[in-house]
Amino acid sequence: MSDSELPLEEIPGAYGLPFFGAIRDRLDYFYFQGRDEFFRDRMRKYRSTVFRSNMPPGPFISSNPKVVVLLDAASFPVLFDTSKVEKWNVLDGTYMPSTALTGGYRACAFLDPSEPKHAELKRWFLSLLAARRDVCIPTLRSCLSDLFVDLEDELSSKGKASFNSLNDKMSFNFVFELLCGQKPSSTILGTKGAAMFDQWIALQLAPIMSLGFNNMVLNFLEDVILHTFPLPPFLAKSSYKKLYDAYSEHASSILDEAERLGLDRDEACHNLVFLAGFNAYGGMKATLPILIKWVGSAGEELHRRLAREIRSTVASEGGVTLAALDKMSLTKSVVYEALRIDPPVPYQYGKARRDVVVRSHDAAFRIRKGEMVFGYQPFATKDPRVFDDPEEFVGDRFVGEGEKLLRYVYWSNGRETDGPTAGNKQCAGKDLVLNVCRVVLVELFLRYDTFDAGCESLPVGSSVTFRSLTKATSC
Numbered sequence: 001m002s003d004s005e006l007p008l009e010e011i012p013g014a015y016g017l018p019f020f021g022a023i024r025d026r027l028d029y030f031y032f033q034g035r036d037e038f039f040r041d042r043m044r045k046y047r048s049t050v051f052r053s054n055m056p057p058g059p060f061i062s063s064n065p066k067v068v069v070l071l072d073a074a075s076f077p078v079l080f081d082t083s084k085v086e087k088w089n090v091l092d093g094t095y096m097p098s099t100a101l102t103g104g105y106r107a108c109a110f111l112d113p114s115e116p117k118h119a120e121l122k123r124w125f126l127s128l129l130a131a132r133r134d135v136c137i138p139t140l141r142s143c144l145s146d147l148f149v150d151l152e153d154e155l156s157s158k159g160k161a162s163f164n165s166l167n168d169k170m171s172f173n174f175v176f177e178l179l180c181g182q183k184p185s186s187t188i189l190g191t192k193g194a195a196m197f198d199q200w201i202a203l204q205l206a207p208i209m210s211l212g213f214n215n216m217v218l219n220f221l222e223d224v225i226l227h228t229f230p231l232p233p234f235l236a237k238s239s240y241k242k243l244y245d246a247y248s249e250h251a252s253s254i255l256d257e258a259e260r261l262g263l264d265r266d267e268a269c270h271n272l273v274f275l276a277g278f279n280a281y282g283g284m285k286a287t288l289p290i291l292i293k294w295v296g297s298a299g300e301e302l303h304r305r306l307a308r309e310i311r312s313t314v315a316s317e318g319g320v321t322l323a324a325l326d327k328m329s330l331t332k333s334v335v336y337e338a339l340r341i342d343p344p345v346p347y348q349y350g351k352a353r354r355d356v357v358v359r360s361h362d363a364a365f366r367i368r369k370g371e372m373v374f375g376y377q378p379f380a381t382k383d384p385r386v387f388d389d390p391e392e393f394v395g396d397r398f399v400g401e402g403e404k405l406l407r408y409v410y411w412s413n414g415r416e417t418d419g420p421t422a423g424n425k426q427c428a429g430k431d432l433v434l435n436v437c438r439v440v441l442v443e444l445f446l447r448y449d450t451f452d453a454g455c456e457s458l459p460v461g462s463s464v465t466f467r468s469l470t471k472a473t474s475c
C-alpha cells in the first residue's frame with residue numbers, strides 16, 4: 001500500500017484520570033515496568049506503534065504530560081520536520097528546567113528555529129566547530145593517550161578499571177582544550193570540572209532520571225524527591241559560576257567572534273557553557289561507554305578486523321587524519337551501529353504546529369495542533385521492518401550496500417544522511433561526534449589487539465569496566 005492509501009485511524013491509547021493517570025504511567029515507567037517494557041507493553045496492547053500515553057515527570061513538574069508516542073522508523077522522522085513540529089522548550093520533554101541554571105537565558109537547544117536567536121547561535125556554533133576541525137584530532141589523541149595510561153595503571157593495580165570516570169575526565173579536558181586552547185588543570189577548575197558539570201546536568205535531568213534502587217521505600221522517596229518538584233537551582237550555583245568564569249576568561253577569542261556576529265557576550269558565554277557542558281561533555285559521557293560496551297561485546301573476531309583496517313589505513317595514509325578516518329569503512333560502520341542500537345539521547349519531543357497526519361508502516365493518524373509528539377528512538381532505530389536482526393550488534397551493517405540504511409539512523413535528531421543547519425534542530429556537533437567515536441576506536445586498536453569489558457546500566461547510559469587489555473602485537 002502506498003503511503004497515501006494508508007487508512008486514517010484514531011490514535012489508540014488513553015491518558016487515564018487527570019493527575020492519577022499521569023502518576024500511574026510515571027510509576028509504570030520508572031518502577032513497575034521499566035522504560036522498554038513500558039513502551040513494548042502498550043505497543044502490544046494497542047497493536048500500534050503510535051499511541052497516546054503520559055510521559056514522566058508529570059505532576060507537579062510538567063503542566064501537561066500527555067503525548068502521542070511514536071515507536072517506528074516510518075513515523076519518527078516527523079520530529080525532524082520543523083515545519084510540522086515546534087521545538088520550543090522541549091529539549092528535556094514535557095518540562096523545562098529553570099533558566100536560573102543557564103544565567104537566565106534559554107540556551108540554543110531550547111529555541112525553536114522560528115526564533116531568530118536560534119539561527120544566530122547555531123551559525124556561530126557551526127563556524128567555531130568548523131574552525132577547529134584541524135586541531136580536533138591531535139587534541140583528542142593527546143587526551144586519549146592520558147586516558148589509556150590511566151586505564152592501564154588502574155587495571156594493573158586493581159585487576160579492573162572503570163572506563164566511565166576516566167572517560168568523564170578525558171571528555172571534559174578535550175572539550176575545554178578544543179574551545180579554550182589550554183588544559184583546564186591550569187585554570188580555577190583544576191581537576192573538578194567534570195564533577196561540576198555532572199552536578200549541574202543532574203539538576204536538569206533529575207525529573208526523568210532514576211537511580212535504579214531495588215527497594216520500594218527508596219523508590220518512593222526517589223519519586224517524591226526527583227520527580228515531583230524541581231530541585232532548587234542554587235544547588236549548582238557555585239559550580240556553574242566557576243565553569244562560567246573559566247569559559248569567560250579562557251574562551252575569549254570565541255566570545256569576541258560572537259560579539260562580532262552581533263550576539264550579547266554574556267548570553268553567548270552562557271550558551272557556550274551549555275554547548276560545552278550539556279551538549280558536548282554530556283553527550284560524550286553518554287556515548288563513549290555505549291561504543292566501548294558494544295564493541296567489547298562483539299568479541300575478538302571484530303576486534304581483529306578493526307585492528308587490521310585501522311593499522312593498514314593509518315600506515316597507508318601516513319597518520320590519523322580526517323582522510324584516513326574517512327577510508328575506514330568498517331570502523332565507520334561500527335560507530336553507526338552503536339549509535340543505532342543504543343542511541344545515547346533516546347527521546348525526542350516536538351509540539352504539532354498544526355494538524356498533521358503521521359504515518360506508521362500500517363496506518364495514518366491525525367495529530368491535532370498543539371499536541372505533544374514524543375519519539376522513543378531505541379525502538380525506531382531497531383524497527384524490524386527496516387533492519388534485519390535489529391537487536392543484534394552487526395559491526396559491518398553499514399558497509400557497502402548497507403550504507404543505504406544510514407537514512408534510518410537518527411541519533412543526531414536527524415537522519416544520518418542529513419546535516420545540521422541554522423534552520424534545523426539537528427545536533428551541531430554531528431560530524432565532530434562521529435570523528436571522536438572513530439578516533440577512540442583508532443587509538444584503542446592501534447594500542448591493543450583486543451579487550452574484555454563488563455557493563456551495567458546507569459541512570460543515564462551504561463557503566464563499563466575493563467577486565468583486560470591485550471597489547472598490540474603489530475602496529
Ligand code: HEM
Pocket residue numbers: 087090091108109110111122125129275279280281282283284285287344345347348349411412413424425426427428429430432433
Ligand atoms: C557526543 C554525543 C552527542 C550526542 C549523542 C548528541 C545528540 C544531540 C541530539 C539528539 C540533539 C537534539 C536534541 C533535541 O532537540 O531533541 C542535539 C542537539 C545539539 N547538539 Fe548534540 N550531541 C552530542 C554531542 C554534541 C557536541 C560535541 C556538540 C558541540 C560541540 C553538540 C552540539 C549540539 C547543539 C548546539 C544542539 C542544539 C541544536 C539546535 O538547537 O539546533 N552536540 N545533540
